[in-house]
Amino acid sequence: MSTNNKLKLGWIGLGRMGEAMTRRLLQNDCDLSVWNRTRSKAEPLVGLGAKLVDGKPDVARCDIVFTMVSTTDDLKEVLFGAGGLLSTAARPKMVIDSSSISQEGSAEVRAELEKRGVDYLCAPVSGNAKVVKAGKLLVVASGPKAAYQAAQPYLAMLGRSEMWVGEGELARIWKIAHNTMFGVIIQNLCEITVLAEKAGIPRHVFLESINNSVLGSMYTKYKTPTLVNLGFDHVTFTPKLLLKDMDLGMGAAKTYGVPMPAAAATRESIAGLVGRGYDDIDFSVLLLETAKSAGLTLTPENVEVSDGLS
Ligand SMILES: NC(=O)c1ccc[n+]([C@@H]2O[C@H](COP(=O)([O-])OP(=O)(O)OC[C@H]3O[C@@H](n4cnc5c(N)ncnc54)[C@H](OP(=O)(O)O)[C@@H]3O)[C@@H](O)[C@H]2O)c1
Known part of the structure; x- marks a missing residue:
């Protein structure tokens, strides 16, 4: 996977945080497809250049899919549930999850993704939506170093700083x-x-x-x-x-x-x-x-x- 900013990106979860973070990617001219359970929250992003898709599997053709939902169960549902990201044959190269979830839940998600040949980075963040808007978000990631290096230019667009703390679920x-x-x-x-x-x-x-x-x-x-x-x-x-x-x-x-x-x-x-x-x-x-x-x-x-x- 090359690291130019023309990779196709997907985003699931446009709550307070997801909405603010996707705006940063759009400001950087990223190719971004978005999906949110409550569709109306995604619609304003279309005017900024986002492609609004009808279903989660529609973003599975992207190189990298970001997720920003509430809990471990919500993450499992959007990835592996009925109609979830991976419910068809299409596969992204990588999933990056920024939700605040447990270490154990994250390890289960990693095992399922790796079984399907998808790289996985945990990338929790420090800062609220206003902090994102001010460009001051911190992103702390863990997972395979090569995946981090490929994703790093996009993580850098999200805020003021990004760092890798090690393998596996350490960022959790x-x-x-x-x-x-x-x-x-x-x-x-x-x-x-x-x-x-x-x-x-x-x-x-x-x-x-x-x-x-x-x-x-x-x-x-x-x-x-x-x-x-x-x-x-x-x-x-x-x-x-x-x-x-x-x-x-x-x-x-x-x-x-x-x-x-x-x-x-x-x-x-x-x-x-x-x-x-x-x-x-x-x-x-x-x-x-x-x-x-x-x-x-x-x-x-x-x-x-x-x-x-x-
Ligand atoms: N707010 C903060 O300051 C902050 C800072 C750092 C980290 N976090 C963490 O970031 C995550 C998101 O926080 P937030 O403040 O953005 O929360 P939020 O505004 O409540 O947004 C949650 C998002 O997850 C989606 N979602 C939840 N359950 C879902 C499910 N089962 N299926 C599909 N979509 C689902 C929601 O969809 P709908 O729009 O349809 O409800 C919404 O897009 C949480 O884990 C939170 O702990 C928050």
């Missing part, structure tokens, strides 16, 4: 560790923000000071406007997806025999959020629940604060 472990930290940070950021506000420091003042401290990060910065103005309707990532990732973290902790007390407490807190019915809302709504537990009712501060991205 990387992502599970990454998202465990993602959960623990939002948990603690909500706790200390409520603490500061209850003691008398306005939220925007506190969060901007943390962003300017040694503890500030791209993550604390881009969550700041939402936490200050309580704009949880702009969904970057749902409580349910975060709970899935915390469960993956706890599962890996059990597999490798690593105690993770901070992650365990966070997992329970996020489970409470899901249990209380928070669904199509940004996960950082955790701030409201944390405040409620402290007897504090929050209101939007209506202050313009930087997200560090735009």
Whole structure:
């Protein structure tokens, strides 16, 4: 497989992340065929040059097929289920999956793909759709090095940086560790923000000071406007997806025999959020629940604060 940018690419899964990532490929003039279960989400991409196909097997003639769906089961379904990518004789040369899924599930997917002569790269990412749009996504891949080298020019188009961490499912472990930290940070950021506000420091003042401290990060910065103005309707990532990732973290902790007390407490807190019915809302709504537990009712501060991205 040559590495010029004229390889035929396919994409399955145009949710928040998939949609933003495909836009990057289209901006780079890639030959891209797309499929999404909810077709209407794929239609706007046609105006940008994407070919919208009717069924998943229609993208199996591409050289590389990217997948960005929700869970391990969803990935198996789009690849191997009835009407799935591989349900006809057509085969792509490679599948690259960027969904956040378990190491075990990913190994099963690899075995099935290899049986069918298809290379497989795990390529989880760090960053939400806004981070993708700002060109700051990080892609971390694992799988056969030669497959990574062939795919690398396309992975590079997705964001600011890409790296290979080794063979097999190692990138899944990387992502599970990454998202465990993602959960623990939002948990603690909500706790200390409520603490500061209850003691008398306005939220925007506190969060901007943390962003300017040694503890500030791209993550604390881009969550700041939402936490200050309580704009949880702009969904970057749902409580349910975060709970899935915390469960993956706890599962890996059990597999490798690593105690993770901070992650365990966070997992329970996020489970409470899901249990209380928070669904199509940004996960950082955790701030409201944390405040409620402290007897504090929050209101939007209506202050313009930087997200560090735009
Ligand atoms: N959002 C983030 O900040 C972020 C960052 C890094 C990684 N991730 C991970 O990336 C993945 C996608 O996240 P997202 O935020 O883009 O989620 P999302 O907006 O909920 O999108 C999920 C996508 O998967 C498709 N899908 C799910 N189950 C399917 C099935 N059984 N068959 C066919 N299509 C199916 C959905 O199709 P429909 O449109 O028809 O529902 C949609 O295109 C998740 O694994 C998530 O954990 C998310």
